[in-house]
Structure formats: structure tokens, C-alpha cells
Amino acid sequence: MVDGTEISILVVAGGRGSRAGEGLPKQYRRLAGKTVLARTLEAMGASAPGARLKVVIHPDDRALYAQSVAELSDAARAAVSEPALGGATRQESVRNGLEAVARESAPQIVLIHDAARPFADPALIARAVAAARAHGAAVPGVPLNDTVKEIDAAGFVVATPDRARLRAVQTPQSFRFPLILAAHRAAAAAERDYTDDAMIAEAAGHAVHVFPGDLANFKLTTPEDFARAMDQIKAPSVAPGSGNLTDVRTANVLTDVRTGQGYDVHAFAEGDQVWLGGVSIPHSHSLAGHSDADVLMHAITDAVLGAIAEGDIGAHFPPSDPQWKGAASTIFLEHACKLVRARGGMIAHIDATVVCEAPKVGPHRDAIRASLAEIMGVDIGRVAVKATTSEKLGFTGRREGIAALAIATVRLPE
Template sequence: MSDITAEFLIVAAGRGTRAGSGIPKQYRPLRGKPVLYHTISACLASKAITRLRVVIHPDDLHLYNDTIALISDPRLEPPVFGGSSRSESVRRGLAACDGSHVLIHDGARPLLECRNIDALLESLRHERAAFLAVPVVDALWKAENGTAQSPVSRDGLWRAQTPQAFRLDDIRTAHAATSDDLPDDVETAKAYGLEVSIVEGSQTNIKITQAGDFALAEQLMGAEMDIRTGNGFDVHKFGPGDHVTLNGIRIPHDRGLVGHSDADVAMHTLTDAIFGALAEGDIGQWFPPSEAEWKGAASDIFLRKAVERTAERGFTITHMDCTIICEEPKIGPHTTAMRQKLAQITGVDVDRISVKATTTEQLGFAGRKEGIAAQATATLVKL
């Protein structure tokens, strides 16, 4: 990291109309937070930044205050209100700066990396101005009426990015010397006569301009995975009957299981595990035993509802594991059928579903053959 320090000036007073209707693009959500939040956070990640100011549109003050509500860095200074053009907004921002060097950055470039900031600051050791850019690598064609006419050499061509770094006095003077609304500060500096060096930037340092750029930025930032695990446990006692139903499979037995529904203790635990991963209560809250409509109901109704809620919340069930605890009946011969039944109900691949059994070595109620217990775990993922 360079020992040169600088102030950051983020220009975010534009309307961003090319990104579609609605609020300005810098305040639209990206991974759950405004674009400008990510841009500010990326800039403040560099320890070489002494202060940071944002130039905003006066009408956006409430949006800006909401954006920075979760940023407590003392280097973030109060915003500056911009003017009628980008150049005027930059001039107003520069007037508020008081350091020796300044980095001017677009509010809609949220993927800036610290290494790029360090490289710019290092260049200011021996250069008066520098900016990030990436070489043009694609073939270029001159077009007319939507058809290719002639190739254009890409030799020596670079795509400009921000930040653009200057000695503060130089860029102030350059802006004061021109009344033109030039597209970026490098052009302003060049018009004044400053030499500006190129520092190679990063292909990921994109500027969000079109509506489709939000999806690209999400992809480049890396989708944040929401991984959740839920647990379920249930017990049902034996009663009169000639079979038990476990994970939807009818198993002959000299007794049945007692419950308000079909008493499928294994499927109940899986349902609870899914609801638990969603933090949406348990099976009793969704299907109260006090309601007559659920008396004798097949438990796949409950499991299907949990799967439906999973999809509605944007999650995918990636794994289920169910352990049945009993002395009898024998579970092993039926586990394959159970896994296939659960796969049919949930849509989860059978190789992602585990069903197994154990005993309590004749200890406790299960060991005394008074009933069956089950426990389950479900893993849910949202990309």
C-alpha cells in the first residue's frame, strides 16, 4: 500500500435515466442495499483514504440519508449538493476538499477494489494525474445503418474507468479554466494541459448504466448464498391398529400409531425441519390438531406445504436426513421405498435423501416398545 493519502469525491448527483424509470440508479438495490452504499463501502475499505465526500442531487437527500444509515465510518463527511451538470457537481465537490490529492469516482461503480486505489495513489508519487482504464481487447468496427463498414484498430485504445486521481490544486484549476461540461475529469485535465497517466484497472470495475447491468454486477459480486439448517423431532405412541405409516410407506404391524392425522412420525419431523429452516414455526402452527379438517389427514399434505413455502421464499431443499427410533417394526427393509416416496413428494433427488433407523438399546419408551420417535434435519439454500 502506498504511503500517499487522498480524499475521495464520489459523484452521485445524476438521474441515471438509461437504467430505466424509478429512483436514480445509485439508490436502487444491489444485493439488498443501494448501489451507492456498496460504492461508498468499497472506497472506505482503503486505509489510505482520509476523507470521503459524496456529491448528491438536492432532491435525493432522504435517499442518501437512508443509504448511509448503516455506515459509521468517521471519514464520511456530509454530502455536497451538485449542480446542473457533471462538471459543475465536481467543481462544488472539489471546493469542499482540503487535502493534497483527490480521487474522483462514479457513484455507480460499486465494485472498486483496494488494489486499484493503491495503484492510483502509487502513481501520484511521480505523476500529477492518473486514471484507471482497461485495454480494449474486442474487435472494433465502424458501423452505418446497423451494418459493419470497416474495422477500427484497437491498438492503443483503452476504456476509461474511475477513480481518476489528481493533485487537488491541479484539478481545481483545470475545472476553473473551462466552462465546458466535459464527460470526465481526465478530459478536463487534458484541456488544461495536464499529462494524465493510465493505470490498468480491473474488468470487474463496471459502471452500472443500463438496466441489465444490475444483474451483471450481482454476478460479479458473487451471489451471497443463504444456507439454512432446520431440525425436527416427534414422538407418537402405539395404539390399536394393524400398520404404521412412516414417510408415506404403510408397514404392517400388530399395532398402529396414535395421532390426530395419520401419525406419520417420520414425515412430521421432516416437515418440522423444513419449517424450522425457514423460521416459520412448526407443523402444529400450520395445521393445528384442534382443527377437525386435519383429523386422519395424510401427512404428505403437511410436507407438500413446507416444500411450497420453501419455493415461495426462494430456497431449494438440498438435503434431508431422517432417523427413525424404535425397537419394532423393522425399518431397514423399507428405507429405499421411503426415500423414493419422499423424493416424489418433495422433488428432491433421491440421492439427497437419507432415511435410517436405530434403537435405544431397550432404554426409554422406545426401548419398552411404547411408541416410535424420529428426528430429522433439512438443509435449504438460496442463491
């Protein structure tokens, strides 16, 4: 933790976040009961007490911004000054924010941070401030795990950079305030666009130092990132030196535990394969249905929808609609899981049973579990698939079709 009395933190929250999917801009979406922006402001304020926080927002987002600030504690809210309005680009938005900070105060250090990075911790902020004091301009960076290729316009490799010398850059990027303000003004005067504030400092002739970043400080960009964020909030960590398991992010944030059940049945028809859990299994028949007739996935989808009281598959994908004829059932399950995540929740566990005399499910069990886990964006350890017969009784015993049952456990914020 650092003394923030000579520090301003500029949080950039003017983007639309279209890659995160439909809905509100990502910085205003709820993550375990609080907006992403509120979580980011809390993290910044806790890491640098005394620092002044200013948020750059889109002109259309004043009400959303006010709702996020209202979620803060009184102490955190007191550190947040009036927001600045963003421009047509991120670069213009940051400059607007810097100019607003300059009109209100003259900090020694400014940290420029993305609103969609809610997991910056005190150690990272301390490194950022120390690096800015020592070097004038600094950014957090993490090593690359994959080999990087440079390609030409035709898609052919022209170079393979040494990844040991490469870093993926994060925020907060930290600067001596007069340095970055002058650099931004120069870039605007020259009508040059840059992808981050470090490039603007570089263009003004300043050396930029890279200090160690944090893999946990990832940016929320896609729906998968929101799922990862929920797992990160939920995951307990060991408090340094304590030896005790402590949730250092948020305690008991997903306390509303829901259970839903699903059941489906499909008759056999002519064909040579059946789909179960997104896996094609060779068989003497196929299953009849309006979509691909994946009886297992249909049962799981209804179980997930039931857990959040959102009806059933037919309510979302009517069989009377010709666009769903022959559709992959993956579409249905992905949609149900997306609804859970849109409410800040997570799929905690799936337990499903297939009832049939044939085909044998056992040899394909792990492939089915892996397929379902990938579709739902969960760990395979959260997916159980079992199989049984009906002892030759009923329609399944007569080999006329397959039935499936599923139970979904979902965790939501209160």
C-alpha cells in the same frame, strides 16, 4: 491498501440513472441488502483508510443519501464529510465537489469516482494513488475486446483504429488536487463541456497517464448490469495465497431462499406451430390463448411470481385487457424477473416439465433452455427443461392440448 491521510475521494452520485429502468436512482437501489452508494463508500474507505470521502448528490436526494450513509459502519461513516450538491451536468457536479473539498482541506491527491462502481478494490485504488503521485493526472483503463470502427454521418466506415492502442476508461480517475481544481475552474470559465475529468486535465495542457484498470470494476448502467453485479457479489474467489475459497465481497448475502411453483395448460387450435419457452416448434396445431399461448413460459412466470409472493400472470397482465391479445410471453417472464432483481435477488434455478404426446420436445430442448436463459438473464446451467407424456391418459393423452409445470428457486437478501 494505501495511507489515505493526504487523500480525498470524491464520489459522484447526483445522476438519475434512467437507463437502469424505473425506480430509484441507481446509486440508491439495493444490491444484496445494501444500497449501491453504501457499497461504493465502503469499498473506498476500506481501500484508503484515513482518506476523507465526500459525496456529490442531487438536491432532491438528501433523504436517500442519509439512508445510505446510515448503512455504513461507525468507522466508515466517520470518514464521510457533509455532501456537496450537484449541478446541471456531471462536470458541474464534480467542480462543486472539488470546491467543497478545497474549503475543508488541502489534500495532495484526489480520486474522482462514480457512485455506480461499487467494485473498486484496494489494488486498483493503490494503482490510482501511485499514478497520480507519479504523473499528476491518471485514469484506469482496460483493453478492448472488440474491433472499433469510426463511421461518418451516413454510417459508413472511415477508419479502423488499432485496438491495441485503445482503452476503455473507468474511475476512479486520480489527480494532484491543485492540478484538477485549476483545470475544472478553467473549463468552467471557458464554458466548455467535457465527458470526463481526464479530458478536462488534457484541455488544461496536462498529460494523462493510463494505468491498468479492472474488469470487475464495471459501472451499473442497465438492469443487466445489476444482474451481473449480483452474480459478482455471490461468486466466491480464492484469497491470494490461501488456497481456500473465500467470498471476498460479501458472505451469505442472499440467504432468503424462496421456491415457487407454476402450472399452465392450453388447448390445441388450428395452426401450424406451438411456442414453447420462446421457441417456435412446427406442429399440426397451435395452442389457443389470449397471448401467444406459450404454456411453458406461462408456468415458469407463475413460478417466479410465486417465489416472491407477487400473485400470478393474470394479476399483472389481465386477459381482459386487449393490449395483451397476441402478446409475446417474453414480456411476462421478463417482468417477473425484473421484480426479483428490484428486490436485490436472483433466479437461482428453474426446473420445468412439459406434458404432451406431441410435438416432441427433446430435439428442441437446448434451444428452449438457451431462449429461457437469455430472457431471464441467467446462465443456461440454471435452466432445466424436461418432457413427458401422460401415457395417453387425460386431455394431454388424447392430444387435446399441452400442460406445463415449473419450479423456480429464488434467492433474496434478508
